Amino acid sequence: MEFKEAKNKFVQTWGALGSQWGINKTMAQIHALLMVSNEAVSMEDIMDELQISRGNASMNLRALMDWGIVYKEYKVGERKEFFTAEKDLDELAVKISRERSKREIKPVLKILKEVSTFEANNSAEEKHFVDQTTKLYDFVLKADNVLDKITEYKDNWLTKLVVKIMK
Template identity: 70%
Template sequence: MKYEIAKNKFIQTWGTLGTKWGINKTMAQIHALLFVSKEAISMEQIMEELHISRGNASMNLRALMEWGIIYKEYKIGERKEFFVAEKNFDELAVKIAKERSKREIKPTLKVLKEVSQLEDCKNDDEVYFAKQTEDLYQFVLKADNMIDKVTEYEKNWLSRLIVKFIK
């Protein structure tokens, strides 16, 4: 496959994958572009390569920086800002996992805890609801704690996890 075709295909595929996981297409595409770029690139270049507007580029670059998976870089003698992606895979996975935990899992846990504490469980339906939500709370909590634990201080956590599990 030719470079231009391959690069474009990669960017499109990563964008599509993003949408299926609740990440907007442009955000995923910008990440893909930076991820395969050896050099830091400017907003101008991003707009051009992805055919997107200045506003779109600006907003999604900010979002990616908030996720901590791309960084700003300054070149001497240049006024413009340039961007680079986090290139370490474990670091990337850790940051995504932590951010999603913070944004989505933890708020959900809070609600699960709330709703599982019913005032008074008169009938079977109420007892069952309380039990199911309580159990779900415990399960999600356990999974989320594992994310915290595994990603906190570990480098190469994925490899270590695999080794440990296979044993």
């Protein structure tokens, strides 16, 4: 297998994975590309390698920076901006979970709390609704807290978790 081929395979696969997880293909591909680049890459080069438009590149780079997993870099004597990805995988995982928690879990918790505290009459139907949504609220809250605690270790959280679980 040639380098280009391997790189392309990786980028494509990461892109496909992204779309299965609600992250758009290009965003995941840019991230993949930057992850395996040993030096910062310009927007031009990204457009070129992924065959995408300037607008697309710009918007997805912005999104990746909002997630805190891609950084802008400046090179001396160069006017252009260059981009690098967070390459530390522990750090990457921490940032992704923080962001997803903030954007998705927290709003769901809010709604779950609301609907689970609705005043049921004593029909089995309404009681079951309150019961089930309450359980769901507790579950999601607990899961969110665990995630928080785990990623608080920050360095080597996964390794530390392995140790805890296995023993």
